[in-house]
Amino acid sequence: EAGVAQSPRYKIIEKRQSVAFWCNPISGHATLYWYQQILGQGPKLLIQFQNNGVVDDSQLPKDRFSAERLKGVDSTLKIQPAKLEDSAVYLCASSLDTGHYGYTFGSGTRLTVV
C-alpha cells in the first residue's frame, strides 16, 4: 500500500512569512495527525482529526497555526506568521481510527525559519 505522502520535503522562509504543508494519508485511514519534531526531541502532537472533525488541538498554537482536513482525506497545516522557533520537521501520520495503535508516518517537511 502507498504510504503517507507529504510535500514539500524542505522549506526555508523568513520570519513573519507564511507557509503551508500538505499531507495525503493512507487510503481508508480515518484518523490523521500532525506532529512537530524539533531537532533532538520526540514528536509532539499538534492536531488530530477523525475524518474531517478535530479531536485534539490542545497543543496547536492557534494564534499562528491552522489546519484543515477537507472531505476527510487530505490535510493542510499552515503557519502565519512564522517565528524562528517554528523551525522543525512537521510530520503527518494516519491510522485506521483513533483507537488504533498503528500510526504510519510520512517523511515529513523540514522547515527552516531564518
Next chain:
Amino acid sequence: QKEVEQDPGPLSVPEGAIVSLNCTYSNSAFQYFMWYRQYSRKGPELLMYTYSSGNKEDGRFTAQVDKSSKYISLFIRDSQPSDSATYLCAMKPGTSYGKLTFGQGTILTVHP
C-alpha cells in the same frame, strides 16, 4: 516533569552487541507502549507494540513493560550496522481518543 523520559544517548556499540534502550513515564493511564525507529531524514516507523505489562519478542527485538515501575525497555540482540537510527518510545492511554506521547529518542550507532 515530562510525561515520558528517555535517555537521548548517543549510544555507540560494536556490531553483535546487545543493546538496551529504556524509558520511564509518569502517567498511569498509559496502556499501549510502542517503540518506533527513525532513520535520518525519515518519519518514525513502528517497530514493536505491547499492551499493558509483559514481554514481546520479534526476531532480534524484545520489548518489556513493567507498569508497576512505570518503566519500558527495548532490547536488540546481535545488533547490526543497519540498526543505527534514533529509537523513540511512545505511549498511549487506553481511551479511544488518547494521544500518542513520545520520548525524546535515543540515537544509536552500531559500528562494524
